[in-house]
Amino acid sequence: MGWSRGIKSDPVGRYLSMNAREWRSGSRDGQMIVLATLLVATFVMFLISLKWYSLMPSATFILPMLVGGLLLQWRPQLLLTGVALFAATVSALVQSIGFEFSQARPMTLVAVYASAGVLLYGASRTKSGLPAALGEMMLMELRDRLQAQGTVPKLPEGWTSESAMESAGSAKFAGDFLVANLSKDRKHLEMVLVDVCGKGIAAGTQSLQLAGALGGLIGSLPPLGLFSAANDYLLRQSWDEGFATAVHVLVNLETGGYEVLNAGHPPAMHWKKDEQEWVVSGARGLALGIIEQPDFRVASGVIEPGEALMFYTDGVVETRSLDLAVGVEWLRGAAKIAIGPGMAGAPRRILDQTEPGEDDRAVLILHRLEQ
Numbered sequence: 001m002g003w004s005r006g007i008k009s010d011p012v013g014r015y016l017s018m019n020a021r022e023w024r025s026g027s028r029d030g031q032m033i034v035l036a037t038l039l040v041a042t043f044v045m046f047l048i049s050l051k052w053y054s055l056m057p058s059a060t061f062i063l064p065m066l067v068g069g070l071l072l073q074w075r076p077q078l079l080l081t082g083v084a085l086f087a088a089t090v091s092a093l094v095q096s097i098g099f100e101f102s103q104a105r106p107m108t109l110v111a112v113y114a115s116a117g118v119l120l121y122g123a124s125r126t127k128s129g130l131p132a133a134l135g136e137m138m139l140m141e142l143r144d145r146l147q148a149q150g151t152v153p154k155l156p157e158g159w160t161s162e163s164a165m166e167s168a169g170s171a172k173f174a175g176d177f178l179v180a181n182l183s184k185d186r187k188h189l190e191m192v193l194v195d196v197c198g199k200g201i202a203a204g205t206q207s208l209q210l211a212g213a214l215g216g217l218i219g220s221l222p223p224l225g226l227f228s229a230a231n232d233y234l235l236r237q238s239w240d241e242g243f244a245t246a247v248h249v250l251v252n253l254e255t256g257g258y259e260v261l262n263a264g265h266p267p268a269m270h271w272k273k274d275e276q277e278w279v280v281s282g283a284r285g286l287a288l289g290i291i292e293q294p295d296f297r298v299a300s301g302v303i304e305p306g307e308a309l310m311f312y313t314d315g316v317v318e319t320r321s322l323d324l325a326v327g328v329e330w331l332r333g334a335a336k337i338a339i340g341p342g343m344a345g346a347p348r349r350i351l352d353q354t355e356p357g358e359d360d361r362a363v364l365i366l367h368r369l370e371q
Contacts (some may be wrong), residue, residue: 035076037302038064042084048092059108061088062115069119077123081116088112096287115120148224152191153182156253158305158369159189164347165362176362186311189251190218191362192226195265195313197241204215206239222279223261227288231263233368234289243289247311249366256303256368261296263288266317266324269332270301271308271339278310308343308367316350343367 001233031102042064048055068080092109149272152161180191192214197205213233217226229250234242245264252258260268264287268277303309317327331350338349345362354361 009358021204031073031076032166033132034071035068035080037066038080038194039083040073041281042080042087046087046091046240049087050094053091053095056091057108058088058092059281061085061167061187062112065116065119069123073125073345076122078120081120085113085116101332109155127293152178152189153178155182155189156186158254158371160343160369161365162344162347162365162367163362164351164352165360168355168359176315176360177207178362178364179211179214179218185217189248189366190223190254191311191364191366192218192246192248193244193265193313193362194244206237209237210234210244223250223259223298224296227261227263227285227294231288231292235292237289243287245287245314249309249311251286251303251309251366256305256307258301258303258309259283260299260301260309262299263294263296266312266328268299268302269310269335271310271335272308273304276336278327278335280332303366305368308339308365310366311361311364312350313362315361316363317355318359319355 016035024169028041038343042061043061045056049058049060050344065077065081065084068077069304070082089109091292099222150238152163152188155161155319163178164180167176176195178191180189182189194207194210196210209211210230210233214226214230217229227246230244230246234244245266247263247265247268248261249268250259258284260281261280262283263285268283270281271277272279281299282302284299286294288294312331314324319327319333322330334353335346335350338346338353343365348365351361
C-alpha cells in the first residue's frame with residue numbers, strides 16, 4: 001500500500017513505470033518511446049561532438065546503436081542507426097575542416113559503419129520480431145511460469161519434499177522438469193518427473209511445451225489417462241527426437257499409500273526404515289512418444305513414517321562409462337550415504353556425488369516424517 005501510494009505521488013516514477021510496461025508489452029507505443037529517447041540522446045551527443053570532439057568522438061555514436069539493438073525492433077533500429085551514422089559522419093567531417101584528415105578518423109568511421117552493419121544484420125535475423133532484451137525477457141518469464149507449476153505445493157504436516165536439478169552445461173533451460181498437484185482436500189499428492197530426450201538448450205524448448213501440456217492436465221486425468229494424453233501429444237510433434245521418459249507417483253497423504261507409473265524412466269526407489277536400504281521399484285514401461293499404445297506396469301506400496309520415495313533422471317545414473325543397471329546400484333549406496341545427516345538437503349548431496357556430464361540431472365525425494 002505504501003509503495004503504490006509513493007508511485008501515485010511521484011509523477012516521474014509513474015511515467016517511467018508506465019513506459020517500462022509499454023516496452024515490456026512489445027507494443028508500437030513502447031517502441032516509439034524508446035526510439036524517441038535514443039534519438040534525443042543521439043542529438044545531444046551530436047551537439048557535444050560538434051563543440052568538443054575530443055570529448056565525444058564519432059566512435060561514441062556506437063553506444064545508442066548498441067542500446068537500440070537490445071531494446072528496438074528492426075524498423076525503429078534501422079531509423080536510429082541511420083541517424084547515428086549521419087551524426088557520426090558529419091561530426092567527423094566538420095572537425096576535419098581546416099585540419100589534416102588523419103588516418104585515425106576514417107578508420108574510426110569504418111569501425112562505426114561496420115558495427116552498425118553487424119547490429120542491423122542481427123536485428124533482421126530475429127525470427128520473433130522482438131528486440132533481443134525483450135525476447136529474452138519473455139522467454140525467461142515463460143520458463144519461470146512453467147517451472148512455478150512444477151513446484152511441489154506446501155504439504156500437510158508430517159510430509160516434506162525436496163528436489164535438486166542441474167542442466168547440462170549449466171544452461172538456463174533443461175530437458176528435465178517436474179509437474180506437481182495437491183488435491184483441493186489436501187489428501188492426495190500427484191507428481192510427474194519428466195526427462196525429454198536431448199540435452200540442455202536443445203531439449204529446453206521441447207520441455208517447456210510438454211510441461212505446459214502436462215501442467216494443464218495433471219489432477220484432471222487418472223495417471224494412465226495422463227500418460228496416454230502425453231504420449232499422443234508427443235506423437236503429434238515433429239521433433240527430431242520426439243520421445244520422453246517419465247515417472248508418475250500418486251500418494252495418499254493420510255495413509256501413505258502410493259502408486260508409481262513408469263514410462264521408460266530409471267526406477268523409483270523406496271527407503272525402507274526397517275531394512276535401512278533403498279529398494280528399487282518394480283514399475284516399468286515404454287517411453288512416451290514411441291508407439292501409440294505403450295504398456296505400463298504399476299507398482300504400489302506404503303510410505304511408513306520415517307520412509308521416503310526417491311525419483312531421479314538418467315543423467316544421475318548413466319555416464320559414458322556407467323550403464324543404467326550399474327548406475328542404479330551405485331545410486332542406492334550414494335543415496336544411503338546422502339541421507340545419513342538427514343533427509344533435508346539429501347537431493348543436493350546426491351547430485352554433488354555425481355559427475356557433471358552432457359545430460360541434465362534431477363533428484364526428487366518425498367519424505368514422511370517420524371510421528
